[in-house]
Amino acid sequence: MTVLYEDNHIIAVNKTCSEIVQGDKTGDEPLSETIKKYLKEKYNKPGEVFCGVTHRLDRPVSGVVLFAKTSKALTRLNEMFKNQEVKKTYWAIVKEKPAQPEGRLEHFLLRNEKQNKSAAHDKMVPNAKEAALSYKLIAHSDTYFLLEIQLETGRHHQIRCQLAKMGCPIKGDLKYGFARSNPNGGISLHARNVEFIHPVSKELIQITAPVPPDDKLWGTMEKMV
Numbered sequence: 001m002t003v004l005y006e007d008n009h010i011i012a013v014n015k016t017c018s019e020i021v022q023g024d025k026t027g028d029e030p031l032s033e034t035i036k037k038y039l040k041e042k043y044n045k046p047g048e049v050f051c052g053v054t055h056r057l058d059r060p061v062s063g064v065v066l067f068a069k070t071s072k073a074l075t076r077l078n079e080m081f082k083n084q085e086v087k088k089t090y091w092a093i094v095k096e097k098p099a100q101p102e103g104r105l106e107h108f109l110l111r112n113e114k115q116n117k118s119a120a121h122d123k124m125v126p127n128a129k130e131a132a133l134s135y136k137l138i139a140h141s142d143t144y145f146l147l148e149i150q151l152e153t154g155r156h157h158q159i160r161c162q163l164a165k166m167g168c169p170i171k172g173d174l175k176y177g178f179a180r181s182n183p184n185g186g187i188s189l190h191a192r193n194v195e196f197i198h199p200v201s202k203e204l205i206q207i208t209a210p211v212p213p214d215d216k217l218w219g220t221m222e223k224m225v
Helices: 031-042 071-082 158-165 216-224
Strands: 002-006 010-015 062-068 087-094 102-112 117-121 129-140 145-151 189-197 204-208
Touching: 002 204, 010 031, 031 062, 062 071, 062 204, 071 189, 087 158, 087 216, 102 158, 117 158, 129 158, 129 216, 145 158
Parallel strands: 062 189
Antiparallel strands: 002 010, 010 062, 087 145, 087 189, 102 117, 102 129, 129 145, 189 204
């Protein structure tokens, strides 16, 4: 576990594509529990340690995840995420060059619980939710393209689904149409940066997550930006 930022109220870590944020049916230890153990040991805390989950990343996605160390911070951060007061920037590596170097995608996303997948529609369909993001092409190699994405809404598999709908499935994302999986089992989607006003101190906080070190393509792309 790599800690990117920590103070009395919040802690941010750089999630790898194998880690889960919250417990699921796999029974694997979630980051929330790993952080509790880390805090208990670091501060020699007796009894139960508090660690509140404020948002999630899909398991195959890497990057910055924010947790609350106090209930006060958790309540305020939950409100901030709900009100879209936390600016989240993602990086995605795709094989196909987008038709436009930058743009805004608006779709209606319908989630399929059984398949754990979402479908993007151009027009409203029953039970669908509006989804919007902006993207910009910021670097490319001979065969791959790096997109920077600003999320406007937080829907299930939103970036994965909307980029696939645009004809640019994320590298390694078999679920949304990429041909091959990545060697590490993850997908080339990385939560690069979060920016927000601290829930307690009211200072501007900016946290950047280095790209996965075990993937040469990520390293190459990062140097180009």
